[in-house]
Amino acid sequence: MKKLIVTIQNLVSILAQDFINFIHLFDGYGSNDKVNAYAKTLRKESIITIPNFMTEAECEAIKKKVEALIKPYDKTTTLPSGTVVRIRGENKEGASDGGMLDVFYLDKTLPEVANIDDSMLQEIVETTTKQKVVHYRRNAYINKEILNTRGYHIDNTQPIIFKAFIYLTDVTDTSFGPYSLIKGSHRFSPYIYLNFVRNLFSKRVSTDMPLNNQSKAYHAIGKKGTLILSNQNAIHRGLPQAPGKTRMALVFNYMVISKLSYLHQAAKDDLKQLRMVNQEKKEVPAM
Numbered sequence: 001m002k003k004l005i006v007t008i009q010n011l012v013s014i015l016a017q018d019f020i021n022f023i024h025l026f027d028g029y030g031s032n033d034k035v036n037a038y039a040k041t042l043r044k045e046s047i048i049t050i051p052n053f054m055t056e057a058e059c060e061a062i063k064k065k066v067e068a069l070i071k072p073y074d075k076t077t078t079l080p081s082g083t084v085v086r087i088r089g090e091n092k093e094g095a096s097d098g099g100m101l102d103v104f105y106l107d108k109t110l111p112e113v114a115n116i117d118d119s120m121l122q123e124i125v126e127t128t129t130k131q132k133v134v135h136y137r138r139n140a141y142i143n144k145e146i147l148n149t150r151g152y153h154i155d156n157t158q159p160i161i162f163k164a165f166i167y168l169t170d171v172t173d174t175s176f177g178p179y180s181l182i183k184g185s186h187r188f189s190p191y192i193y194l195n196f197v198r199n200l201f202s203k204r205v206s207t208d209m210p211l212n213n214q215s216k217a218y219h220a221i222g223k224k225g226t227l228i229l230s231n232q233n234a235i236h237r238g239l240p241q242a243p244g245k246t247r248m249a250l251v252f253n254y255m256v257i258s259k260l261s262y263l264h265q266a267a268k269d270d271l272k273q274l275r276m277v278n279q280e281k282k283e284v285p286a287m
């Protein structure tokens with residue numbers, strides 16, 4: 001019964017979001033031509049790539065600091081600073097993404113990460129969506145020989161999240177496990193509806209999207225310093241790595257603030273937490 005309720009909730013959310021997408025279909029842009037060009041592509045294709053967002057030297061310096069930070073931990077640990085070193089699939093033999101490290105709130109420990117200026121990214125996402133956007137987390141993903149990455153999925157139906165991935169290591173072919181996305185699948189995609197109905201008959205409720213249009217798959221290859229910005233409502237995954245390969249990326253999260261978000265408990269929890277963080281700044285409207 002719970003599965004059916006969650007599925008209906010997800011389908012209603014996607015339908016409502018597609019209605020919002022339709023209303024915003026003919027939105028204009030802002031006054032910055034460079035931002036507008038990125039926003040135009042992001043609206044249509046769900047993803048943009050910005051080469052050389054950071055220099056090689058900056059990437060190397062942060063990579064070294066992250067390596068030193070994670071070295072002592074072989075279990076999920078919360079550091080006194082508030083940074084959380086999380087090991088995915090811990091204690092779950094064969095879990096997808098098992099062994100991948102997801103370091104939450106890296107900016108609370110590394111000022112080099114806290115000081116990265118992402119104002120252009122925030123502007124791009126706001127110009128793309130024409131809605132209020134808040135930046136809410138800076139993580140790092142460390143994939144070392146992760147052969148069993150999670151398959152194609154969307155992050156959730158609400159809130160709408162955009163993620164910026166900044167490669168700190170070269171991801172110059174698919175053996176490094178690049179980020180992969182089905183272009184244009186963030187809006188009006190029949191596959192999203194189809195997968196939710198399909199998932200109703202699978203073991204557990206999920207946002208997995210195994211049915212997708214592979215002819216539109218884009219594998220985000222790039223040298224260290226490359227930034228990829230994507231709408232997480234589009235179908236995406238990290239590709240499995242080949243043995244011996246490592247990928248390290250910074251991951252910045254942006255949340256689109258919309259009344260629809262309040263339909264979902266997980267989104268409500270995110271917003272509540274976000275409001276606590278931003279209480280001083282008064283960036284998030286009250287529910």
Ligand SMILES: O=C(O)CCC(=O)C(=O)O
Nearest residue numbers: 155178179180236237238
């Ligand atoms: O690691 C990747 O490239 C993909 C990560 C992902 O699917 C996500 O952050 O939602």
